[in-house]
Amino acid sequence: MIPYRLMLAGFLTAGATFAATLYGPTPYLRASDSPFAGGVFSYFHLEDFEDGALNTPGLSANAGIVLAPGVNTDSVDEDDGAVDGFGQNGHSWFSNASTTSFTFTFNAAVLGNLPTHAGLVWTDVGATLNGIFGLGLVSFEAFDENGASLGGYGPGFHGDGSVAGGASEDRFFGFYNASGISRITISVDSADWEVDNIQYGFADPVPEPSTIALASLSLLALAARRFITK
Numbered sequence: 001m002i003p004y005r006l007m008l009a010g011f012l013t014a015g016a017t018f019a020a021t022l023y024g025p026t027p028y029l030r031a032s033d034s035p036f037a038g039g040v041f042s043y044f045h046l047e048d049f050e051d052g053a054l055n056t057p058g059l060s061a062n063a064g065i066v067l068a069p070g071v072n073t074d075s076v077d078e079d080d081g082a083v084d085g086f087g088q089n090g091h092s093w094f095s096n097a098s099t100t101s102f103t104f105t106f107n108a109a110v111l112g113n114l115p116t117h118a119g120l121v122w123t124d125v126g127a128t129l130n131g132i133f134g135l136g137l138v139s140f141e142a143f144d145e146n147g148a149s150l151g152g153y154g155p156g157f158h159g160d161g162s163v164a165g166g167a168s169e170d171r172f173f174g175f176y177n178a179s180g181i182s183r184i185t186i187s188v189d190s191a192d193w194e195v196d197n198i199q200y201g202f203a204d205p206v207p208e209p210s211t212i213a214l215a216s217l218s219l220l221a222l223a224a225r226r227f228i229t230k
């Protein structure tokens with residue numbers, strides 16, 4: 001039998017992960033594939049670039065340009081109106097041979113609150129430094145309200161070995177942090193790559209079910225101790 005103190009320590013550790021949580025990489029063909037879909041937010045913005053511009057409120061990028069529909073474009077699948085395994089008819093955000101890393105920064109003054117949830121979709125890579133065309137080493141990282149790293153993912157290999165607009169390799173990366181996210185960064189060992197569906201929202205932090213469970217467990221532990229020492 002596990003002593004209840006150790007059990008409690010285990011629950012405390014598990015509970016702590018709810019304060020900051022990495023989401024992904026997960027497949028993504030449409031906005032409803034986001035782990036944030038269906039959440040209750042004070043605001044939620046989705047930049048899909050289909051209007052030809054990065055212009056959702058309080059969002060800026062260190063580098064990149066919008067790619068219009070064409071043979072070099074790899075948008076999120078649904079953005080062109082059809083989930084058909086093909087993204088060349090949508091718009092994406094492209095490195096344009098200028099950067100191996102995108103940083104998307106959120107403006108608290110514009111938004112009112114920094115987002116508690118932020119993510120994006122990695123959609124494509126061409127030539128890479130690892131030498132394998134169409135297969136890049138991808139890393140993702142998020143930063144809290146003070147600019148400190150919350151951790152992240154990778155590097156891990158992603159890609160389908162092609163730049164023909166395929167959607168099966170597209171992956172969502174995101175983070176939740178109760179006290180806010182100031183920026184997210186995604187990097188790949190290439191200067192020929194794309195992302196799409198930058199998304200961010202603010203949800204008023206509410207007691208997690210895990211916190212309530214933890215409080216109940218603490219009471220149980222106290223009760224157990226009383227019982228033992230009786």
Ligand SMILES: [Ca+2]
Pocket residue numbers: 047048049050051052053054055056
């Ligand atoms: Ca836009």
Ligand SMILES: [Ca+2]
Pocket residue numbers: 076077078079080081082083084085086087
């Ligand atoms: Ca499509």
Ligand SMILES: [Ca+2]
Pocket residue numbers: 048049050075076079090091092196197
């Ligand atoms: Ca798009």
Ligand SMILES: [Ca+2]
Pocket residue numbers: 074087123124165166167168169170
């Ligand atoms: Ca793709």
